[in-house]
Amino acid sequence: MKKLIAYVCMMFFVLTSAAQSQTDESKMNRFVSGLMKKMTLEEKVGQLNQYAGGFATGPNNTRVSRTEDISKGLVGSLLNVSGAANTRKYQEAAMKSRLRIPLIFGLDVIHGFRTGFPLPLAEAASFDLDAIERGSRCAAKEASAAGLHWTFAPMVDISWDARWGRVMEGAGEDPYYGSLVAKARVRGFQGDDLSKENTILSCIKHFAGYGAPAAGKDYNSVDMSMGQFANFYMPPYKAGAEAGAATFMSAFNDFNNEPATGNSFLLKELLKKQWGFKGFVVSDWGSVGEMMNHRYAKDDKEAAYKAIKAGLDMEMESGCYAKTLVSLVKEGKVPVKLVDDAVRRILELKYKLGLFDDPFRYCDEERERTVIGSKESRKEACYVAERSIVLLKNEGSVLPLSPSIKKVALVGALAKSQEDMCGTWSCAEVSKVVTLYEAMKKKGVTVDYHDGYDLKKNQIVNLEQTLAAARQSDVVVMAMGEQAWESGEMRSKGDISISSEQQRLVSELVKTGKPVVVLMMCGRPVIFNEVRRDAPAILCTWWLGSEAGNAICNVLFGDYNPSGKLPMTFPTDYFDIPSSKNFPMVGETKSGKNFDYTNYEEDIWVGYRYFNTVKQSIVYPFGYGLSYTNFSFSKPKIERKNNKWIANIEVTNTGNVSGKEVVQLYISAPETFIQKPDIELKAF
């Protein structure tokens, strides 16, 4: 009986909440329709304009103060403005406009806000969706306390070519995993209610295919078969839409010969019609105007025409809508209903954020002071950072460091660099970042620090002193790799090897006979074969954010047993990159232009799919990562239950310390009517 009552109550709840959301929806529709009736065409177009209020994060920033336009109701959103007081100032200007339509403030909150979290690629190495969601949750709490309503994240572009510098911003190479990470990040940013003052709008980017530029060169052309797109690159975008992402960003690149920003197939057909996406699409920085560089539009007017027709709702920075859309409508070239559709989508999200009730609800300086950099945020950042570290090698169980260790020779300037620890594209407060050096000193061991290597000049320095320090210590810890700025937007590289001099230093240190632990700090997969050969222990620590030093120390000293797995294959040499065989010329072309022609033969055989199917040996493939303990797996028992395949497997920790293992399930299609790689990840 009790059960029945519970059941009945539940049904009632479901019915009332569905009815409630319908009323909310119709209330919103009435409000937005009422408002739109009062808007002039100029004010409508105003809502479609987004400008940078602060610094530039793209080319050709006009750097014009927009305050006057804002008070005339001619701006819908600002980017790159943050801080409760600062956003309030602009919102006050918006409140002077005739219809008092609030602005939304957007920023690239990519991995944490003032409390920095690991790079998204690093975080993806956790294979821990809860941790990933917590990362975005914390970023949303801090960003919203600084007046922000919107982040241009997550980047869900599948990327397997480590030459592309932006791989740091995604979840790596696998469409199944990438889709789950996309959903977790959207949930983290948006929570379950956008009107809560600690949630923000997310933005799935870059739609579509931005992670597949020819030869790994940022902004290069994207040319792929529809089969490759649908099976490999598309799933995470779709997952983002399914998770309820509020906005999408169109990509800079052209997609099969048409710029993504003016691409009706992508924006109108696929996203809005087939997937039923109800939010709005913003362009990437200046990408409407850039259609002229693509020779897809002859002037601002044609660019605006093609973008609005394709379903691009808000224009970031290039101002083509602002300059020409009113006349395009007046001349009858663009039906006003297209403008109305875009405006409605934007106003609906402003409504859902609660900005029409209180435009200043996110501009609370008191909340800003208490939330940002709070103890809770720091704890979360450390939690996620520990889980992002991947143990690549541990010969002779050098790690974890034994409690008997008294003296550590710490080598490498990266160990002391707060800026690098933040990682690229970071909003973190640099002065509050805990470096490895600081954290290690707090562990109560004597730390003998030496640069050992000049990162700017790319050469070994003070070799004898460094080796002497190593000889007098119990263990050597060497922080090496890339500097943070070496990955990110516009940071494509022809050669992803760690410099031979930096690697030689490791070999010299190993020759001292002391155990050497290498910390590989990087924003992308890198090649380091000499280190791999010589160093007994290697941890990939990426860039981990504000708590980097503490998290690394916790792993070094065994307070946390590493559980991360690589979300991208680390090539063993340059020619492991599939397209390398089609692309003999490394780096820029002789003409210095940022494009090259490459034939993509690899199709869906990339990353681990490539290595399993085509080339059998790879040292650090996708999904690879060790632990301080060992696990054994039973043979999986597979059964069919309720229309689902269930695989059961017994995992036993056969070592001496407790640990966590990511069990990965790969399947092969037994027979295929379309081409398939040998194995595909389907669960973990």
Ligand code: NOJ
């Ligand atoms: C250009 C980048 O491609 C995009 O990801 C970013 O969100 C915008 N600039 C705004 O900063």
